[in-house]
Amino acid sequence: KNEVEQSPQNLTAQEGEFITINCSYSVGISALHWLQQHPGGGIVSLFMLSSGKKKHGRLIATINIQEKHSSLHITASHPRDSAVYICAVIRGPGNQFYFGTGTSLTVIP
Amino acid sequence: DADVTQTPRNRITKTGKRIMLECSQTKGHDRMYWYRQDPGLGLRLIYYSFDVKDINKGEISDGYSVSRQAQAKFSLSLESAIPNQTALYFCATSERGRGGANVLTFGAGSRLTVL
Numbered sequence: 001k002n003e004v005e006q007s008p009q010n011l012t013a014q015e016g017e018f019i020t021i022n023c024s025y026s027v028g029i030s031a032l033h034w035l036q037q038h039p040g041g042g043i044v045s046l047f048m049l050s051s052g053k054k055k056h057g058r059l060i061a062t063i064n065i066q067e068k069h070s071s072l073h074i075t076a077s078h079p080r081d082s083a084v085y086i087c088a089v090i091r092g093p094g095n096q097f098y099f100g101t102g103t104s105l106t107v108i109p
Numbered sequence: 110d111a112d113v114t115q116t117p118r119n120r121i122t123k124t125g126k127r128i129m130l131e132c133s134q135t136k137g138h139d140r141m142y143w144y145r146q147d148p149g150l151g152l153r154l155i156y157y158s159f160d161v162k163d164i165n166k167g168e169i170s171d172g173y174s175v176s177r178q179a180q181a182k183f184s185l186s187l188e189s190a191i192p193n194q195t196a197l198y199f200c201a202t203s204e205r206g207r208g209g210a211n212v213l214t215f216g217a218g219s220r221l222t223v224l
Contacts, residue, residue: 033213035213041218042218043215044215048212088152096157097152097154098151099152101149101151
């Protein structure tokens with residue numbers, strides 16, 4: 001069982017819809033990343049957070065440390081948001097990264 | 110120029126061949142990582158290095174070796190490639206951010222196909 005679980009695995013939305021992607025993890029962490037991987041493969045970091053909430057444009061990330069849960073929200077979704085979104089947690093004495101399997105999002109015009 | 114550069118971006122090779130994937134960075138980060146990505150699986154750690162003299166195995170190091178030639182360079186070798194090493198390989202770098210959390214930067218990936 002992966003210690004970082006994401007849901008849903010696949011998501012299709014109409015342009016303009018509000019989107020939520022969830023990430024749950026099983027052990028204590030020092031921080032959590034949300035990553036975006038576009039077709040073609042490149043991975044970029046969207047957010048790093050250890051508490052509360054962060055916002056960048058139409059993207060909002062929240063984390064609840066007590067519940068071991070984070071969400072990534074996309075408001076007013078657009079086809080260019082189509083990508084795989086990956087949750088990664090940082091934990092352990094070496095601050096290692098552990099990755100979820102990703103959520104594949106397709107936004108239809 | 111990209112902060113983290115991987116070469117080659119694509120490679121097709123035959124079983125038994127030796128392959129090297131190279132990674133160089135201009136971020137000035139001490140920590141470097143090699144991951145592989147397979148469909149349906151999360152990124153899995155092959156090797157990591159916290160400085161030039163520090164090399165550590167990750168969860169799937171068998172069949173791979175690495176060399177940290179300098180702070181900016183970290184190469185991954187497959188001594189005798191096999192088909193199940195066909196995957197997308199990522200190099201990444203990190204440094205400790207404020208509050209102890211690490212900032213992570215990825216290369217563009219190297220797609221390896223072993224026939």
